Amino acid sequence: MTEYLIRRVLQSLLVIFLITLVTFGLIHAAPGGPTKMMLSPGLSQEALDMQAHNLGLDKPLPVQYLNWVGGLLKGDLGFTFKNHLPVGQVLWPTVGNTLILMSVAWIFSMIIAIPWGIYNSTREYGFSDQTSSFISYIGFAMPTFWFGILLQEYFSLKLDWLPLSDMYAMGNEGNIGDLFMHMILPISVLTLGFLASYVKYSRASMLEVLEQDYIRTARAKGVPERKVVFRHALRNALIPIITILGLDLPILVGGATLTETVFNWPGMGRLFVEMANAREYSVLMAITIITAVVVVIGNLIADILYAVVDPRVQLGGKGGRSA
Numbered sequence: 001m002t003e004y005l006i007r008r009v010l011q012s013l014l015v016i017f018l019i020t021l022v023t024f025g026l027i028h029a030a031p032g033g034p035t036k037m038m039l040s041p042g043l044s045q046e047a048l049d050m051q052a053h054n055l056g057l058d059k060p061l062p063v064q065y066l067n068w069v070g071g072l073l074k075g076d077l078g079f080t081f082k083n084h085l086p087v088g089q090v091l092w093p094t095v096g097n098t099l100i101l102m103s104v105a106w107i108f109s110m111i112i113a114i115p116w117g118i119y120n121s122t123r124e125y126g127f128s129d130q131t132s133s134f135i136s137y138i139g140f141a142m143p144t145f146w147f148g149i150l151l152q153e154y155f156s157l158k159l160d161w162l163p164l165s166d167m168y169a170m171g172n173e174g175n176i177g178d179l180f181m182h183m184i185l186p187i188s189v190l191t192l193g194f195l196a197s198y199v200k201y202s203r204a205s206m207l208e209v210l211e212q213d214y215i216r217t218a219r220a221k222g223v224p225e226r227k228v229v230f231r232h233a234l235r236n237a238l239i240p241i242i243t244i245l246g247l248d249l250p251i252l253v254g255g256a257t258l259t260e261t262v263f264n265w266p267g268m269g270r271l272f273v274e275m276a277n278a279r280e281y282s283v284l285m286a287i288t289i290i291t292a293v294v295v296v297i298g299n300l301i302a303d304i305l306y307a308v309v310d311p312r313v314q315l316g317g318k319g320g321r322s323a
Contacts, residue, residue: 005304008300008303009300012296012297012299012300015292015296016289016292016293016296019288019289019292020065020068020069020072020289021065023285023288023289023292024061024064024065024068024285027281027284027285028061028064028281068285072289075088076088077091077282077286078282078285078286079282080280080282080283081279081280081281081282082278082280087282087283087286088286090271090283091268091271091283091286091287091290093266094266094267094268094270094271095267095268095290097167097265097266097267097268098260098265098267098268098269100179100183101183101186101187101190101260101265101267102190102251102256102267104183104187105186105187105190105191105194106190106194106248106251108187108191109190109191109194109195109198110194110198110245112191112195113194113195113198113199113202114198114202114241116128116132116199116202117132117198117199117200117201117202117203117204117205117206118202118203118206118229118234118237120132120199120203121202121203121206121207121210122206122210122225122229124207129203132195132199132203135192135195135196135199136195136196136197136199136200137196138192138196139192139193139195139196139197140196140197142192143258144189144193144256144258144259144262145258145259145261145262147189147192148185148186148189148258148259148262148263149262151185151188151189152164152165152185152262152263155185156185162181162182162184162185163178163181163182163185165182165262165263165264165265166182166263166264166265166266167179167182167265167266168182169182182263185263186259186260186262186263186265189256189259189262189263190256190259193256194248197244198241198244201240201241201244202237202241205237205238205239205240205241206229206233206234206237208237209233209236209237210229210233212236214232215228215232215233218232242302242305243302245302246298246299246301246302246303246305247295247298247299247302248298249294249295249297249298249301256269257269257270257272257273261273268287271283271287272284272287275287
């Protein structure tokens with residue numbers, strides 16, 4: 001186990017290093033690089049050169065990359081080009097706002113979807129199974145932004161039951177009740193999207209396990225169906241589900257760009273769109289790196305949970321099956 005963890009951590013560090021190289025290269029190769037952002041009819045060339053010098057943009061690209069990575073290792077994400085504000089000052093509040101929204105939707109979806117999918121696998125093609133399939137089709141087919149606009153149109157503009165957008169009403173910042181009311185519509189949109197995949201994956205995974213020979217043997221021996229499902233089948237069925245949950249973990253930080261934009265939620269997804277339009281490359285690179293790190297951590301957590309759920313998975317053991 002220890003050997004496996006060390007190997008996976010080293011692999012993760014290599015992946016993060018390669019991501020920093022690719023991110024830095026793509027951002028600086030994009031049309032309208034950082035220096036273009038400072039161009040203004042009112043500034044002289046001397047002033048532009050001074051700004052480029054202050055931001056370190058006049059140095060060779062390898063030196064800029066090393067300075068950027070060195071800053072990352074110290075927790076320094078750099079400065080914005082327009083206002084020269086610390087990137088962390090702009091970024092970290094939006095990460096917290098995204099976590100509030102996404103974590104509630106994610107947990108709520110898992111609580112509903114996974115038990116529902118498992119139940120449907122034992123009642124294949126029944127009313128509950130057909131209902132979940134219908135909801136999943138809607139979740140996969142309906143554009144997120146359109147569903148959000150429909151909810152705003154009906155519940156906010158027509159019925160006036162819920163707030164239209166934003167995180168708080170003006171003057172109610174920090175009010176938990178007001179925050180809850182503002183979260184209902186965006187969480188409804190996000191939950192539908194999560195449900196569409198989680199119900200399908202949990203049902204399909206459970207059905208595959210229930211068709212195995214050892215399950216038929218358990219049933220032939222007269223083992224109660226409830227025990228067959230929850231003791232013999234569930235543990236093996238959870239492995240593909242853990243994979244999906246681990247891959248979706250970065251969403252909690254990266255946010256849902258369209259949902260946050262439609263509901264004007266001050267999160268990381270909406271910030272990425274705003275910074276892309278403003279060509280604030282330092283902020284874009286910081287968001288990309290943070291998301292990449294969470295992706296790597298999510299995959300590492302999923303690999304570790306394999307061994308917890310299924311002891312037959314020998315992580316790094318000789319003759320064992322690697323996760």
